[in-house]
Amino acid sequence: MNYILFDGPSRNNLLPFTFTRPVADIRVGILTIREKWETYLATTTTTVTEDYLSEKYPMVEMEENIMINASCLPNIELVELITNLKENQAIFKDEELLAFFAKEAQEDINFDDFDIIDCPHDILKIEHTWDIFSKNGEAIKDDFSLLSKDRTSQAIPASNNVVAPENIFIEKGAKLEFTTLNASNGPIYIGKNAEIMEGTMVRGPLALCEKGVIKLGSKIYGPTTIGPHSKIGGEVSNTVIFGYSSKGHDGYLGDSVLGEWCNLGADTNNSNLKNNYAEVRLWDYQTQGFAKTGLQFCGLIMGDHSKCGINTMFNTGTVVGVSANIFGSGFPRNFIPSFSWGGSAGFSTYLTKKAFEVAPLVMERRNVKFTEQDKAILEHVFEETKSFRRN
Incomplete structure (x- = not known):
């Protein structure tokens, strides 16, 4: 069939x-x-x-x-x-x-x-976009059962501090030494050729996919997914990162979803809870307004190829489109359209000519080619999202 x-x-x-x-x-x-x-x-x-x-x-x-x-x-x-x-x-x-x-x-x-x-x-x-992180724990558990059925994990190196080792599965080529892995609240899956560096503390559920890296001394709270070829540092909680993205330094990322080819600068932080503890609303592309999520905790939603500079601060429930570049002090607004360039002081249009200079360089670092198909898709997104940009 x-x-x-x-x-x-x-x-x-x-x-x-x-x-x-x-x-x-x-x-x-x-x-x-x-x-x-x-x-x-x-x-x-x-x-x-x-x-x-x-x-x-x-x-x-x-x-x-x-x-x-x-x-x-x-x-x-x-x-x-x-x-x-x-x-x-x-x-x-x-x-x-x-x-x-x-x-x-x-x-x-x-x-x-x-x-x-x-x-x-x-x-x-x-x-909905927020389903990706809010239902991720159940999805990790289902996938863990699917992938580990009738298979034997690689041995957990003796230097690691481990709770509930029966809920940990390590694929071939993975490296981890002197870490703390607590799988009592949910499984921990460590993909092929992935690495967890020394001093990292993980509480499951966690999915670290193929060739993903968790950097020195990181703190990872589940349910969290770190997609293939992604590099993560600092503090991460209840977050899904699709793949090929980097949050390589200290800073907090929680109740969030990042697409592919994203990069968060050092000490980037997001809020995931409003000061008045009210329900979080997220930008809705269909209604072109902010929609109720039913969630009290909701952080950053960031599309492919978007990036931010050091010390960027994101408000609770911020939606960033595709190929945006955010930098500067202060909190940028909580909806940033695709192909926007700027920060709290305002945005200009990030022209495709400039974006297409950066994307091949970023992708080549992971040995992936920026194809004519990729270019055509981003050109379409640029045209489709013009109405959301103010300039």
Whole structure:
């Protein structure tokens, strides 16, 4: 069977991360959503997404296809329902479409003609940006069970101080000495060729993905995910970092999500709690206003390729778009549009010409090429987000 992940109605609620990727390629837990589905299904998947993303993330359609809502994270029960789907069958839960069987070139689908299967199982869904960190603990535990099943961890070096070693899994090539690892509150996963430097204290759940680095003397509170090739220092709590991003120095980052190719300057800090303890509101791209999150703790949401200088201070519930550059003293406003350049004193437009000089240099340091597809995506985002910039 051919499986295709579609963005679904949550796509716009997951901006700015879905400016540059399909919903399926959001990381939550240890794996991206796509990687979770491909592990469960034991096959590759493709994507239905925005037209401007389709060259980099194409759809492959066959004679028979099962379409899956990418906002839904897989579990054994849901995967069983989906793999047993037949023609003209669809799975719904609480009136939301989870998956359906589609024939090739079946453009007009009327679900009134389908046999509707109600999903009776609990489903973990990523429908808002803040779901990425607020549901990350459960996602780490699910992925840990998936990846460690019937496998044996590498031995934990004797120099480490360890609580609940049975909840720790170390992949080949990982390095860690003279650290404190407490997995009593949730599992700790240390990916292939990752490193935790001396003096670091970790309380799980933690996902440190392939070639990720936690620097000397860091303090990491779970649930936290540090994506592939990311370098992290200082104090981090309840945060998801997609990959290829750096917070290499002291400073606090909590209840936050960073995309790829982000960099936080030394002593950058974010607030995750308002002084009056009120509910946090976050910028909503659809309504172009601030939406209720239902959360008391919510920090920084930062899209791909965005960066900030040393000593940057972010207000509670700050949303930063794609390829923004923030610097200077004081608190910048809590919505910073894509391709903005500046800080609390004001912003100008960060022109794509300048951004395209920086991006290849940043990516080359991780041996990744800045492609024409990447350039075209960022050019589209620049044009799409013009209305949010004041200049």
